[in-house]
Amino acid sequence: MPPAPAPPPPTTPHPDLPSLTILLHDPSYIPLLKKTLTTHFPSHASKIPLTILDTSLGCLPRTTRFDCIVSPANSYARLDGAFDDAISRLFCLPEHEYNTLTRAAQQAVYERWRGYVPPGTCMLVRFPAELERGAAVQEGEDDGEDGGGNEWNTKGKVRGGCKYLALCPTMRTPENVVWDREVVYKCVWALLCEVEGWNRRVRGEKRGSGSGTGARGDSRIDTVLMPPLATGVGGVSKERWAEQFVLALKHFVDALERPERWASLGWGDVVGEAREVEGTWRGEERAQKGKGKGGK
Template identity: 45%
Template sequence: MPVKFVLFDIYDELVAAWQQAFPALVPPEALEHITIKGASLDDLDVSFDTIVSPANSFGRLDGSFDQVLSDYIAPESDNDALTHAAQAVLYQRWRGYAPPGTCTLVPLVRTPCEHNQLGVRYVALCPTMRTPENVKWNKEVVYNCVWSLLVAIDNHNAEVAADPEKAAREGAAPIECVAMTGLATGVGAVSPEVCAKQMACAFTHYHEAKARPEKWGALKWRDIFKLPVYFSEEFDD
């Protein structure tokens, strides 16, 4: 079953940019699994098992939307519990530093965050920045984060399907629905239009990559240079 995605944000400009970019750039067969909502976490009226954190590279979930996630997911007795869970995984995989543009899935089962208000099983850490800062200079970071997210979800679901007994022992489950806000549109200062177009392009190119492995498994330069990713027009600011 295809994974569903819920794009939500409280900023009208970003929601409007998504609503314009996704129908224009994403093919209908991929778009039908993507929902766009102008909403906060409080107002989100859909269920999801995974939520994306536009984190920093060190997994400190204590500012901006990451602090909101900690407030919802960490127990009241330990607001840093989500940060601790994230950093444990980041150390195991990245020795504590996940480069911007990557994605790391943090399982919450068997952690103090397992029984959380959102009912999520996973947090997908997609750092858009090394530390909180303006990242308009990083022209591909939004595209890279979404691409890495899609790869991480696919690989996770394939591993669960390949060895259900191991997954059951580890408390792993397929990812079925992912909620995500804008990436780098707050502190990162990436414009809503650039964010929306890069997110849409990542979904589009990934959909094509899965549908046409013969092409994407042997890309020629002529194919590569035809792939628009809408680099930030703000790069020289």
Template identity: 40%
Template sequence: MAHLVKFTLFARSEDLLDEWRQNFQALAPPEVLDRVTIIQNSFEDLKTSFDCIVSPANSFGRFDGGFDQVLSDTLAPADDPTALTRTAQTILYSQWLGYAPPGTCTLIPLQNTPCFPNSFNCKYIALCPTMRIPASVSWHKEIVYNCVWSLLAQIYRHNDLAEKDPGLGLSTITSVAMTGLATGIGCVSNKICARQTALAFAHFHDSVSHPEKWSNLSWRDIEELGSLNRRLPMDG
């Protein structure tokens, strides 16, 4: 199921959009390109519904700054502005005892909470902390790759479980909205964000397509994956 998920990457920055386009074209196979749409837009102006929206988050699940504040303003009831934070922190405590390490992904169900229904018909927030607390993480050379891989793996497992055991009542995730990870307060460059996002998509697709390889990786296999920040011909 996870390989059928459609992703919408959105941003207002033309530079980030260009980096996404160039890096996905250079690094991702056609099967990935077919399910990734890149558009210039703000979150509030997206005119469609999504099963899941990605939060670049902090490890403590507080939705009160940056893009997370936008999510609160959009998904939480006007008379209950902290509803999204409470919902996220309840799940974070049950799964991580309150602290989700940077680079992980936690799916936050919104159904049966004050945040559902909402204008996007969003059923899950994918909380992907790029930082422990709001601060620069440009020192962390792999944080975006780690977050995107964790996101893809979590959605894959979720959809697999939803398909195999309908009695659990899990809603299948088929559409995901995601903005740039760590490109704001995190101070990760648009180039690094885009490259690591595209590489994570490409590598994850290869993993799903070749389980015999990825379940028995040699050092040679690992070296062939290349550096997460390798130069491409387009870099000049």
């Protein structure tokens, strides 16, 4: 079965921003995210393309295309728990060892971070060559195999032509991170910085070389697939996740649209954004304190 064609680059005023596909396996997240977008970022549709999928990673529709997938878990790039486990199973099994992607990610992490990626940051890791086998199929070439490579695996699960992993650790090791009040905002901001900067570099290199890729053979990241961040083991409420996710999008787009402001911020300038983000957790903390007093 031939693969679906790759989607065109996002058509927004910001050519280096990727489109985001959000996996929301819990259906209660969907109306919450839509309401939060309407409340905090009503112009989002014209700024950054968002797609919401009510499914799990292992049950993606075959038409799903994505260039990059987000790992939201730990600082040591171990892809073996929760959503990271699903990533390893999807892209590595059954053709390769379960830890194939973990080993590649940890090697890249050591080169840049000496083995530890601080929570709230982001690092892009290119898939190892053996997991990139379907890239030629995505580009419209025939590798002589039916459904091979990372288009979809031998069990028929979608791999989407993915070539990049975005490590966005929300915790050092598996633990509750409610104490890290703005970790979701930090991770989403860092993700957007990495991908937008990556695409900007590739665009400049393509212009200079006249080829379809950057000087180092890197390709654009047009679509990022991601789950909610820190809402599992991390214990972050879905409300806090939704608000910080949307505010990071809104503020990042504003930074692109008003560089003269964001390149020379004074303390008086940052109050609005700071209070918006603080509002995502202050109410929760007050409620928790109220419960504690009531129980005494």
